[in-house]
Amino acid sequence: MRITDNMLITNFLNNYNNNLERLQKNQNMLSTGKRISRPSDDPVAVATSLRIRTDMARNDAYTKNADDAKSWLDITDTALSQLNDLLQRTRELAVEGSNGTLTQTDMQKIANEIEQLKAQMIQVGNTQYNGRYIFAGFKTTTQPFSETKNSYSGDNGVIEFEVGAGGNKIAVNVTGDKVFNVDSTGISQLLTVMDKLKNALDSGDHQAVSNLIADVDKQLENVLAVRADVGAKSNRLDLIQNRLQDDNYNFTALLSKNEDVDLAQVITNLQMDENVYRASLAAGARIIQPSLIDFLR
């Protein structure tokens, strides 16, 4: 092949340019830490990246939802625990009041405490979380219970949070009608029992008080059952939270594997490209210089 001076120069420029381009690409990778910066770099990897990012964003939302659900259930559990304590105390007082040796004054004292306990129960029933009544169903801005009447002003709406892909939801609230055992006429059995107990104590009727112990036990059982349900949900949430955490870890690892550069490899390549670049410059300086003109007198 016949070689001309311009061919040497063109060839050199082409190769020099290629080397520089490669150098720039590797430098770019190294400075951004990313293997892909635009879809055409690797369409499949970019699509995967976008999918993982979406999965991560959703996972974040689920994690936040699960955390919020957990707080909600914790508040509920605390409230139910208080209610349980109040009922236990009621039972103790009822047992005490059923004792025939008590005087009317003693009975009156117990009746007063029962009234206090009822007021506290209503307060528990009106527990708020984040400005919302947790035992009111969907009527979160309405007080579900009041001191003046034993009826329930909430509804039986179940508030659900999404805590997983594919509509995996968990109910976070327990409605007041379940906790306070509201019957079909809309009257709370729990609060009615408290009223009955107070009345029986007021009238000094030991037998009636004794009879009401069974009713108090029934309410206790009910609260326990609701609490067990909340506890089970809480457990399920723990599992879900763990899984979400694992998922998040996996997604992060996958994303990194998909779009982050292999540093060792890039640095090695960069070093190599740098050498080639220097070599091409040196070669260029040698090739281009001499010609016959330099040797003619």
Next chain:
Amino acid sequence: MSTFQGLEIAKTGLFVSQKALDVTGHNIANANTPGYTRQVVDMASIAPPTTFGMYDQWGKAIGEGVKIQDIRQIRDQFLDNQFRRENKFLGEWETKAQVLAAVEDIFNEPSDSGINTVLNDFFNSLQELSKNPESLTVRAEVRERAIALADTFNTVYQHLYDKLNELNSTIQSRVAEINSYAERISKLNNEIYRFELTGQTANDLRDQRNLLLDQLSKLVNITTYEDSNGNFRIDIAGQALVDGSTAFTMSMDSTGNAVWDLTGTSVNPSSGILKGLLDMRDGDGTNGIKGVPYYINEWNKLAYSIAKEINAVHESGYGLDGSHDIPLFSGFDTTGAYDSKVQYAQLIKVSSQILAPDGLQKIAAVSDPNALPGDNTNALQLIGLRDIPIQGLDGATFDDFARSLISNLGVDAQQANMMQQNQQVMVKQIDLNRQSVSGVSLDEEMTNMLKYQKSYAASARVITVMDELLDTLINRMGIVGR
């Protein structure tokens, strides 16, 4: 034999050597001229006259020196054709790669501001709404995210539309460029024709024409013919662009098509920059040609489907104030059928009811008006839309559709980049081959220069010898005893 024949022979040697030195000088002077083809002097000896009685006394004839037969270009027509054949593909793919890279920039993925992220943010704000439907703060977040979503549609659409306009004006200027090439080549044709009537070859004018053809071949697919009469013709898909000294112009008609001015028929280039531009401007996915309109269409589809599906659920729910049947997105009839001519991505916006000062109340998280305000089932249903295959999106979910749009774009852009690189290598290689044949080698020219210089000097020496011979003959003979 004439006494002075020796002088004559030496004289032809002098003249031819000088001419050859001129050509060498011309070559060296043009060593870096683009498109220049090296020229060589074809020399031939002058045969002795064949007329009877012109032999010398020995009965032997010798020639009469040297002459220039031709000053010839060293050019390989085959390589020229090959170069132009590949150059048009380089032009086409270079253009496509450029446009698709611009479209990639417009969609801006993967990033924290692309449609993928905006969708994530929007749905995550709905998640917050589902947890706290009474909160105005959360509702404000939903409204902002919805505005960001609509904005993303508007902005990307606007950029794509601008790109389309830019392509249109680029096509216009490329058409003008082709016309200008045709005009210049037709003028050169005329000059070459007139020059060559004298029987000479118009080497340098031909170089100019070849250079113009090389440049033109990147713009559009051309075929060239030269008949024995020296009539030179350029065709684009069978239609003459240049025929001898006549240039046929093209222009852009009102529909944006490149048409021949003479016949009004479409130019229909099969390759070259013009074809690349037309494909990018008109490609809507038919015949697998995916240009800017294809991406605008897909973008419109996504905007339409999101507005339609979200609105359908949103309108079925109730706001905090009990409002019902309020759309979240507007700008077009979201209950109407999809119309491929409507630019949904340009029109989509958050509805005025939601944007109004009391609009936050109207975001519908509740599906039962009796369950206000804590009911979040409608918000959950809005979230659920994300996992539902949408009929208008060929059975894909919002996310899937957006993703496949990006990955489609990636595949196309990658292919264009690869084709461009391949063609670049090919064209460079052919050009090197061409340079190998036609390029000026300074070392070679230097050697030639020495050669011609020496032969010039030698011819001059022959004249000196002849002079001495004649001097001896004239001045020193027959003077014995003088």
